[in-house]
Amino acid sequence: MSDLSFPLPARQRGVSLIEVLVTMVVLAFGLLGLAAFQSKAQVGSIESYQRAQAAVLLQDMQSRLSGNSLDADAYVTARPLGTSDGLDPDCSAQAAGSARDKCEWSAALKGAAEQRSGVLGGAMEGARGCIERVREKNEAAGVCTPAVYLVSVAWQGRHATRAPAQSCGKDAYGADTNRRVISARVAVGLPTCV
Numbered sequence: 001m002s003d004l005s006f007p008l009p010a011r012q013r014g015v016s017l018i019e020v021l022v023t024m025v026v027l028a029f030g031l032l033g034l035a036a037f038q039s040k041a042q043v044g045s046i047e048s049y050q051r052a053q054a055a056v057l058l059q060d061m062q063s064r065l066s067g068n069s070l071d072a073d074a075y076v077t078a079r080p081l082g083t084s085d086g087l088d089p090d091c092s093a094q095a096a097g098s099a100r101d102k103c104e105w106s107a108a109l110k111g112a113a114e115q116r117s118g119v120l121g122g123a124m125e126g127a128r129g130c131i132e133r134v135r136e137k138n139e140a141a142g143v144c145t146p147a148v149y150l151v152s153v154a155w156q157g158r159h160a161t162r163a164p165a166q167s168c169g170k171d172a173y174g175a176d177t178n179r180r181v182i183s184a185r186v187a188v189g190l191p192t193c194v
Helices: 015-067 069-075 098-110
Strands: 128-135 147-156 179-188
Touching: 015 069, 015 098, 015 128, 015 147, 015 179, 069 098, 069 128, 069 147, 098 128
Parallel strands: none
Antiparallel strands: 128 147, 147 179
């Protein structure tokens, strides 16, 4: 048998450095992805909080409208309440009823409960509220349908989505795809219907 001897391989140099560089590049891309995810999650969290606040304000006006059903038509708004409506947030001078309810709702939309250093600052940017009658009451013989009102809360979203169908706050937030709206219908009963 012949003695086959293989030469020992020369020392490999620089392989560890390349491995470290590749690892750093992969890690950098992973951290960038994590930062982008964190940013999107934070925006989603803020949007969720805004929607929850809007739901509370929507339910507030639903309760006010249902509780004062005899004066329901006085709740209808010609223009949105809240941001830029010119109403004073101090409603103590208003008489009880629809005018005071609308004033208090406007103040809540502006963030009266969330003052910091005397400055109003609500959870929703540019919050506005609208109330419109969508169906007349009908007390004709054999027909008894209540009046129906649409209560809506609109605000400025953090990113573009599909534009809402409701008209509350339309064209008040720049691109209409940044507007968010939630709505609920309120049926006001007819005390004379049998």
